[in-house]
Amino acid sequence: MDFEDTPQEAAFRAEVRAWIDANAPKHLLAELKNASFASNGVVSEDPVSAGKAWQKKKAEAGWACLHWPKEYGGGARTPIERVIWGQEEGLYAALTGAFTIGHGMCGPTVMTWAKEEQKRELLPPLASGETIWCQLFSEPASGSDLAGLRTRAVKADDGSGDWIINGQKIWTSGAQVSDWGLLITRTDPDVPKHKGLTMFFLDMRSPGVEVRPIKQANGQSSFNEVYFTDVRIPDAQRLGEVGQGWEVSLTTLMNERLSIGSGMSTGFPELFRFCMEMEIDGAPAVEDAGVRSKLAQFAVKQSGLKYTGMRAISALSKGETPGPENSIGKLVAGSAMQELSMFALDIQGQAGVIWNDDSPQKGRFQGMLMRSPATRIEGGSDEILRNIIGERVLGLPGDIRIDKDVPFKDIPTSGRKKK
Amino acid sequence: MNLDFSDEQKQLREQVRRFLSENCTSETVRTILEGPESYDRKLYQGLAELGVLGAAIPEEYGGVGLGHLELCVVAEELGRVLAPVPVSSSIYLVAEFLLLAGSEAQKQAWLPKLAAAEAVGAFAFAEGQGRVTPAKIKASVSGGKLSGVKSPVADGDVADVAVVAAKNEKGQVSLYLVDLSGKGVSRTTLDTLDPTRGQAALTFDGAAAELLGGEGDGWNIASQVMDRAAVLMAFEQVGGADRALEIARDYALERMAFGRPIGSFQGIKHMLADMYVSATLARSNCYYGAWALNSGAAEFPVAAATARVSATTAFQHCAKNNIQVHGGMGFTWAFDCHLYYRRSNALALALGSLSTWESLLIERMSAGNAETAA
Numbered sequence A: 001m002d003f004e005d006t007p008q009e010a011a012f013r014a015e016v017r018a019w020i021d022a023n024a025p026k027h028l029l030a031e032l033k034n035a036s037f038a039s040n041g042v043v044s045e046d047p048v049s050a051g052k053a054w055q056k057k058k059a060e061a062g063w064a065c066l067h068w069p070k071e072y073g074g075g076a077r078t079p080i081e082r083v084i085w086g087q088e089e090g091l092y093a094a095l096t097g098a099f100t101i102g103h104g105m106c107g108p109t110v111m112t113w114a115k116e117e118q119k120r121e122l123l124p125p126l127a128s129g130e131t132i133w134c135q136l137f138s139e140p141a142s143g144s145d146l147a148g149l150r151t152r153a154v155k156a157d158d159g160s161g162d163w164i165i166n167g168q169k170i171w172t173s174g175a176q177v178s179d180w181g182l183l184i185t186r187t188d189p190d191v192p193k194h195k196g197l198t199m200f201f202l203d204m205r206s207p208g209v210e211v212r213p214i215k216q217a218n219g220q221s222s223f224n225e226v227y228f229t230d231v232r233i234p235d236a237q238r239l240g241e242v243g244q245g246w247e248v249s250l251t252t253l254m255n256e257r258l259s260i261g262s263g264m265s266t267g268f269p270e271l272f273r274f275c276m277e278m279e280i281d282g283a284p285a286v287e288d289a290g291v292r293s294k295l296a297q298f299a300v301k302q303s304g305l306k307y308t309g310m311r312a313i314s315a316l317s318k319g320e321t322p323g324p325e326n327s328i329g330k331l332v333a334g335s336a337m338q339e340l341s342m343f344a345l346d347i348q349g350q351a352g353v354i355w356n357d358d359s360p361q362k363g364r365f366q367g368m369l370m371r372s373p374a375t376r377i378e379g380g381s382d383e384i385l386r387n388i389i390g391e392r393v394l395g396l397p398g399d400i401r402i403d404k405d406v407p408f409k410d411i412p413t414s415g416r417k418k419k
Numbered sequence B: 001m002n003l004d005f006s007d008e009q010k011q012l013r014e015q016v017r018r019f020l021s022e023n024c025t026s027e028t029v030r031t032i033l034e035g036p037e038s039y040d041r042k043l044y045q046g047l048a049e050l051g052v053l054g055a056a057i058p059e060e061y062g063g064v065g066l067g068h069l070e071l072c073v074v075a076e077e078l079g080r081v082l083a084p085v086p087v088s089s090s091i092y093l094v095a096e097f098l099l100l101a102g103s104e105a106q107k108q109a110w111l112p113k114l115a116a117a118e119a120v121g122a123f124a125f126a127e128g129q130g131r132v133t134p135a136k137i138k139a140s141v142s143g144g145k146l147s148g149v150k151s152p153v154a155d156g157d158v159a160d161v162a163v164v165a166a167k168n169e170k171g172q173v174s175l176y177l178v179d180l181s182g183k184g185v186s187r188t189t190l191d192t193l194d195p196t197r198g199q200a201a202l203t204f205d206g207a208a209a210e211l212l213g214g215e216g217d218g219w220n221i222a223s224q225v226m227d228r229a230a231v232l233m234a235f236e237q238v239g240g241a242d243r244a245l246e247i248a249r250d251y252a253l254e255r256m257a258f259g260r261p262i263g264s265f266q267g268i269k270h271m272l273a274d275m276y277v278s279a280t281l282a283r284s285n286c287y288y289g290a291w292a293l294n295s296g297a298a299e300f301p302v303a304a305a306t307a308r309v310s311a312t313t314a315f316q317h318c319a320k321n322n323i324q325v326h327g328g329m330g331f332t333w334a335f336d337c338h339l340y341y342r343r344s345n346a347l348a349l350a351l352g353s354l355s356t357w358e359s360l361l362i363e364r365m366s367a368g369n370a371e372t373a374a
């Protein structure tokens, strides 16, 4: 057991640190430090352009997508080197949030399922930040129950082999700035729901694609509705076989759990700093027994997540594959963030309601309060993650699925009752 | 970076687990719970012969000279089966006191006996209700004679030697080694939540006391040793939490209601998932604590309190919900659920309560920096 860098790790860290020191957009650091929770990070510049510029620089020096093979624009680095990079990149990582879905989920799916020449064409520009990808999975009537989706893909009747798409997706993060989308559709409604799905990748500028931003509960607009009206996709852009879409989507969803769960911050360091500064009855809040007890419980959640991540990496570097146990990252972080922000506001008393630049840490905790509900839903809700842990880690029986062997067209869904 | 036990350490785990599966069953624990003995002597002797009591004691003092990581592995296994033995008092505490602050003669006198289970040690710290503070310590030593009442003292009913926190003639908290077979020592066994671990009140009336460590150094030494014990005990707690979860999971698969195993109901499934989450977070924090303990890292005090708070929370969480998963059966004497419930709550109070450790953790973080846990 060893927390310290090995000599090779230390050498790698020094190399990374020197490069970041020489190349990072330092003029944005102060802004990134004070960026309120889940904001785009920078406001003085267009955040997408700033992110693209940083990603391009990283890619040119071989620091982009460290977990990908070199031939696809990646860095072919070990899991531990990725962690070291992440630690050294620090706040600058927030600049490249627009690529999270592409790098974390769509890229790995393309890598697993696309043809070799497609991978060589699509992946390097994704790695270097020239293209942005989105994930077109959820629909108004199918979220947790994703396989209940209704967006239809049918073969064009002109003999071209192309597919014609009609339907609607929702909650699509980043669709408004995306070049490509990973799209799951229904190709056969006459078989049980998991069997009639097919996956494609789609040029987001195809005729018939319409993206409408949704205003979120926290006032921002990072996700969208996406409508498809007779959108044409060449058969060559199919991933996996017709009817194999569910299997393909599992690659995406598994990577999603890994990529958004690991290394997630609960906001504890910020809360701790706040409790050192804020006073209760003339003494720093951190000296109050009740505050300490709460802080300690948040602290051990934060550190427990951190070291659970390190254990996963230790296992990974010994050749073991990370399993469903990694679902705990987002599950713990999501609710911790929500409770933690409520607690930070509680300490502020009546003034906790004020959310402006004069609020502690420029309103970070207010921002966190308003964003954290989404963390408990996106990428698998708390309930779904608990099901995964219960069933796949602890081996408990699956939920009763009354729709299991029923043709999709006969399943009652929201907005469509059984005849 | 590597946050895992080595293959040799994992082998040791298997070996200890095999030994305990034969020598420490639920019957073993119940015999102590219901009988007059306060620990299982044969089991304790067996552990000594296996070499695990002396895992972290150097060979020159009768130990095996492995290290603290090995002792952590052993602790987790003992915790899983609720081993009714005085290992935490004797080994995590008294042996560590001797190793850290004992004179050569004190080490020679007691460490070999502790490692061989020929003597049992106890740490006499508390004196009644409330958090222990320097001001609360009333026991005192004058002219080498100790007077006062220490209560509760874990394993105080069977211990041969005690490390006692008392005030010296200048009123400074100091530590003393007291041979409990000597004159001026009397003990009263206490009824407690968890009779599988004995507790006693020790009354000293002019008992011979030998200084352990420097005059006035008692608080400082005690806090260092309690940190070490906290990590070791946290491994026991994680072992217990894991086992309670396993027992609950097995029952949830077996017990049917409404024509289905109860583990297929989300109310139960999600409870088990949450138990898994708390046990996993605690395990990871314990690994961090184990590394810091073994390597003597500067972040050790924070790591120790982190492991302690996390493991205490997890064991209590898993033990109470283990009963809930079992329904009425869980509340019977016949099922083992109450054994875990007892032990989880008793361990939560040993070495100072959860709130004491929560407070310590945050105090230490504010003295250093928050980044340690960030």
Ligand SMILES: Cc1cc2nc3c(=O)[nH]c(=O)nc-3n(C[C@H](O)[C@H](O)[C@H](O)COP(=O)(O)OP(=O)(O)OC[C@H]3O[C@@H](n4cnc5c(N)ncnc54)[C@H](O)[C@@H]3O)c2cc1C
Pocket (backbone or CB within 6 Å): A101, A134, A135, A136, A137, A138, A139, A140, A142, A143, A144, A145, A170, A171, A172, A173, A174, A223, A374, A375, A377, A378, A379, A380, A381, A382, A383, A384, A387, A399, B266
């Ligand atoms: C910020 C944000 C960004 C997102 N980005 C994307 C994106 O980029 N692309 C994309 O495709 N999707 C995206 N999503 C959608 C997200 O994946 C879904 O919201 C999520 O899967 C839940 O689906 P739903 O919202 O339809 O809720 P529902 O599935 O309707 O769930 C409602 C409630 O029922 C519970 N529930 C459902 N099924 C079960 C069950 N079996 N057992 C117990 N409880 C159950 C849920 O936990 C929840 O509490 C995003 C969502 C958010 C909030």
